[in-house]
Every structure is written in structure tokens, then in C-alpha cells.
Amino acid sequence: MNFRPRPEKMELFLLRYLNCRMVFSESQALTFFTIEKGYEGELKSDAWLKGLTDEWLILNDLLFDYHGSRFQIDTLLIAYEKIYILDVKYWEGDHTTKEDKWFTPTGKPEKNPFHQLERCETLFQRMLHDLGIHYTIESYLIFNNPEFHLYTTSINPAIIFPTQLNRFLKKLNTKPVKLNKKYHELAQQLVDHNIEESPYKRIFPYTYEQQKKGVTCPNCKTFFTDELVCKNCGYVDEVEAAILRSVREFILLFPEKKVTTNGIYEWCGGIRSKKIIRRVLAKNYKLVGHSLTSHFVQRTD
Ligand SMILES: [Zn+2]
Structure with missing residues (x-):
């Protein structure tokens, strides 16, 4: 049972919008690529876990704070007296390991993903202990990109390679025990402990001036x-849909800016008259304030 489906990644929406409207530096482009790829891998993993029996409680994308130490869990599986932590890596290409060190396909040193996973498991174990729960925890690195290979001399049972995904799932499905209320309560407790972090804090700074103004095609972003x-x-858009989509984009990118007719007119690159912009805004948003300070806000009714 999917107890906590993966929430939409606001950070990714922001980056996708920004990517259309500004030129990314090399490091910004890399951040975008990494997040986009990571999300793709998580979605693939979610689809794969649909193959689990109903006896499991699945919790996705959790962020915890244990006495000031933050840690994130891609997927948590709750089973009978056991919890699995899955860290999904959608890595590509031939990676290598030498003793404790990992290297990218181009031979550059990269972070050993086990260190992060071990830290995560340790902190999670302490957190569970504080909740009075003493189940066994098993952690796995899930490599689910078929284009991934790891050259390694050691066998690590905590790594699941693309070719082992089906067997791993089969193995999990051989131990079905119906979970009682106690487990559902634990799942709820964990969800309650999850922290929501502002997506704005995590991405690089950007300004209104940097953004190209205009309306983009919802299909291909041109x-x-x-x-x-x-x-x-060749996509044919409707005026209202196009304006509203641009307004939503504007609000998400600049939550501190007020939505005004002039502002949206400029944001849309003057593609339609101020009169039309005002009409669409008035129809879909609520006008507050007077004359010079008037602006539109989300309707609450
Ligand atoms: Zn298009």
C-alpha cells in the first residue's frame, strides 16, 4: 500500500521554468540535469514497487531532522518488524570502485554512496529508538538505470543492480505478513515527522530581469x-489558458511579487493587450486593494 505517494517536486518545476527563460551557467545546468535525472529514477522505482504485494507500507520522499542532523529517504518500506530503506540511484555508465573509493565513468572520484546511506540508517535507527521502536533496518542502494554498470571486485549484498531488480522484488514478496494497526500508526508518525523544506532555499538565486518574457508552448516550451x-x-493555444499558465509560472517563480495587469502584461511579452490580460485575471483571481496598490490574489471561495 502506498501510504505516502511521492509529492510533486516543486524544485524541479522551478528549474524547468527557469531553464526556458534564462541561460544556465555550467554548474546550474548540472544541478538541473542531476535533479531531473534523479526524479526520473525515482519515478521508475515507484513504478517498479507497484509490483509489491499489498502487505507493505510504502512511504516516499521523507526528510527528517534528528537533533539538527537532516537526512532524506527516497523510499521506506515497512514490513513485519522490519523496515527497508531504499536509496535510488539512476546513474549511467561504467562506474568503478577501488577499496572504499568510487569513480565516475570518466575516472573522477565521486562520493561513496554507502557513506550517505549509512549515515541515513544510523540517524533513522536513533529516531525510531526514540519512538520506542526496535525493528531491524535493512538499507539498499537501488541502481535502476539499465545503462549502469559497476566494476567492482567485492560483492556487496546491499547493492541491487538493474538485472537484480525483479529478483529483489520477488524476494520481498515471499514474506507477506498482514500489518496491523500498529504499523499504520508508525507510518503516520513518520509522515508527521517529515519536514517540508522550501524549494526556493535549495536552488540558486535568480532575478526577474534575467528571465526572458513571453508565453511558452505547453507542449515543447518554445x-x-x-x-x-x-x-x-504546431500546438494551438487558447488565450485564457496561455495567460493563466504564464501567471502560475510567474507566481511560482516570484512568490514575493504582486500579480498586476501591468506586471503580467510585461511577463507575457505583450502577446495580448492589457485589456485582455485584465479580463482574464479578473475572471480567475480576486482583485484586492485600490488604484495604484491593486493586485490580484488567489480566490478562496
Ligand atoms: Zn510547441
């Missing part, structure tokens, strides 16, 4: 020119 017909993919 900027519309003078008409709401995409020159790249």
Missing part, C-alpha cells in the same frame, strides 16, 4: 511569437 500557435510543434 516561445510563442506574435500568435498563440507554436512555430516549432
Whole structure:
């Protein structure tokens, strides 16, 4: 049972919007690529775990704070007196290990993913202990990209390679024990302990001025020119849908800025008149304030 489905990654939405509207530096592009790839891997893992029987409680994307130490868990599986921590790595290419060290396909040293996993397990164990729970914890690194290979001389049972994914799932499914209320309560307790972190804190700073103004095609992200017909993919957009999509983007990127007719007119690159922008805003948002300070806010009714 999927007790906590994976929430939408706001950070990724922000980065996708920014990627359309500004030129990323090399390191910003790498951040975007890493997050996008990581998310792809998590979605693949979620689809794979649909093969688990209903006896499991699945909790996704948890962030905990244990006495000032933060740790994140991609997927947690609760079974009878046992908890599995799964760290999903959607890595590609031929990686190598030498003793305790890991190397990328180009031979650069990379972080040993076990160190992070061990830290996570230790902190989680302490947290559980404080909750009065003493189940066994098993942690696994799940490599679920078929294009991944690891050259290593040691056998580590805590690594699941792409070719072992099916067997691993089969192994888990051989131990079904119906979980009682106690386990559901534990799952709820863990969800209650989860911290929501602002996506703005985690990504690099950006400004309004850096962003290219205009309306983008929802299909291929190309900027519309003078008409709401995409020159790249032929998508034909509707005025209201196009404006509202741009407003949502503006609100997400600049939550501190007020939504005004002039502001949205500029944000949309003047693709439609102020009169039309005002009409769409008034229809979908609530106007507050007077004359110079008036702006639109989310309707609550
Ligand atoms: Zn398009």
C-alpha cells in the first residue's frame, strides 16, 4: 500500500521554468540535469514497487531532522518488524570502485554512496529508538538505470543492480505478513515527522530581469511569437489558458511579487493587450486593494 505517494517536486518545476527563460551557467545546468535525472529514477522505482504485494507500507520522499542532523529517504518500506530503506540511484555508465573509493565513468572520484546511506540508517535507527521502536533496518542502494554498470571486485549484498531488480522484488514478496494497526500508526508518525523544506532555499538565486518574457508552448516550451500557435510543434493555444499558465509560472517563480495587469502584461511579452490580460485575471483571481496598490490574489471561495 502506498501510504505516502511521492509529492510533486516543486524544485524541479522551478528549474524547468527557469531553464526556458534564462541561460544556465555550467554548474546550474548540472544541478538541473542531476535533479531531473534523479526524479526520473525515482519515478521508475515507484513504478517498479507497484509490483509489491499489498502487505507493505510504502512511504516516499521523507526528510527528517534528528537533533539538527537532516537526512532524506527516497523510499521506506515497512514490513513485519522490519523496515527497508531504499536509496535510488539512476546513474549511467561504467562506474568503478577501488577499496572504499568510487569513480565516475570518466575516472573522477565521486562520493561513496554507502557513506550517505549509512549515515541515513544510523540517524533513522536513533529516531525510531526514540519512538520506542526496535525493528531491524535493512538499507539498499537501488541502481535502476539499465545503462549502469559497476566494476567492482567485492560483492556487496546491499547493492541491487538493474538485472537484480525483479529478483529483489520477488524476494520481498515471499514474506507477506498482514500489518496491523500498529504499523499504520508508525507510518503516520513518520509522515508527521517529515519536514517540508522550501524549494526556493535549495536552488540558486535568480532575478526577474534575467528571465526572458513571453508565453511558452505547453507542449515543447518554445516561445510563442506574435500568435498563440507554436512555430516549432504546431500546438494551438487558447488565450485564457496561455495567460493563466504564464501567471502560475510567474507566481511560482516570484512568490514575493504582486500579480498586476501591468506586471503580467510585461511577463507575457505583450502577446495580448492589457485589456485582455485584465479580463482574464479578473475572471480567475480576486482583485484586492485600490488604484495604484491593486493586485490580484488567489480566490478562496
Ligand atoms: Zn510547441
